[in-house]
Amino acid sequence: MHKPPSTETDWRWAPASGWKRCLGAVAAAAVLAGCQSVPPPSERPLGPEVPPPPQLVNVAPRCDATQARFALGQVVDMKLLEQARDRAGAHQGITARPGEAAAPADPLRLILEVDPQGRMVGARCG
Template structure:
């Protein structure tokens, strides 16, 4: 008995060709959908209407008040000897105490040390100005 060899028929060859065409059409549709989803960049011409670049200002450092040196006094009660020591350590010209959360004084003085004091009379913050 001879083995049966299957020969491709005209219909099966045509089916393979049709399947490839369908796959190619699906792939093309997918590519078009993905291309349609991409956002187009906004055209922004360079004109003289563009704002100028920012300028940077160097603030001169005045060694008149260094509030960072008052950190040791945070949490301590306000007393005259402590205020005198703060004046000496920070290099400030004067000291002002105010209730915590109160706005800074109207005439700002960069050489003045401002101390925020809580209801118990303890220093909660120190800053210059």
């Protein structure tokens, strides 16, 4: 079973036309140009001028008892306790006698230490 010769040109064996060659050259140039987009190492900022990476996680608040020093020597009432708690960045504020432990410990709780007359003598977080 012999096939008679075809008058049509088989597309698989036809030589590449001009536009196909041009398209191939453009694609090769685009690939090579993409390789050139990375700046040379001398232009990359690698020193202290590099900005810090973006912060993606919320940093937990901290209690800073030094911010409550403004109330030293004052009689602690609810208003003063709230002001000290707010300035210290604490979630909760309580009063206690010096050396008295507050259980359970909470690093976000401000503890204002008061003397027997109710005056603030110290502050700590815990």
